[in-house]
Amino acid sequence: MLKARLQADMKAAMKAGDKARLGVIRLINAAIKQREVDERVELDDTQVLVVLDKMLKQRRDSVTQYQDAGREDLAAQERFEIQVCQEYMPAALSEDEIAALITAAIADTGAAGMKDMGKVMAALKPKLQGRADMAAVSAKIKAKLAG
Structure with a gap:
């Protein structure tokens, strides 16, 4: 279980005495606890991955903003946090594996056009959560459905 590992x-x-790493792990635990309190549920590993995925996305956005503002010190801290969060994520899928899953999901859902985009994303999300950039996956699905 991810929570026990954390x-x-x-x-x-x-x-x-690793204060930097300890701080990031505490941030992760706080985000998990916040969601558990808000929703009054005990999060399983899949839901913990959703929390971690959201934290990673926020930090990637922050790195870009800090770099644009010339604050390399803050960007470096965000990159460190990304690195620690990634340790708890499953291994990323290759481009070929993602393409195969997209093709299978389109076939399984009977998607025929852009109006079926939501069905395809809903079928893929549990399989890809934390293992692929969902924005990139979305773009690939659009390209397949439009083409």
């Missing part, structure tokens, strides 16, 4: 890693970071 707890163990937090204890290890405390013992090692």
Whole structure:
């Protein structure tokens, strides 16, 4: 379980005196706890991946904004946070694997055009969560459905 692994890693970071890593793990735990409190549920690994995916997207956006503003110090901190968050994500899928899943999802849902985009995304999201950039996947689906 991801939550148990996060707890163990937090204890290890405390013992090692790794304050930077400890801070990021605490941020992750806080985001998970916030969602659990808001929704009054216990998050499973899939839902924890959704939280991590959202955190990664926010940090990638922040890196771009900090670089544009010339704040390399802040961008470096965000990149460090991205690196720690990535450790808890499953291995990324290759372009070929993503293309195969898109083709299969289009066939399975019987998608015939752009109006079926939502059906295809809904079928793919559980399989790709945390393993692919969903914005890029969305663009690939649009290209296939439009072509």
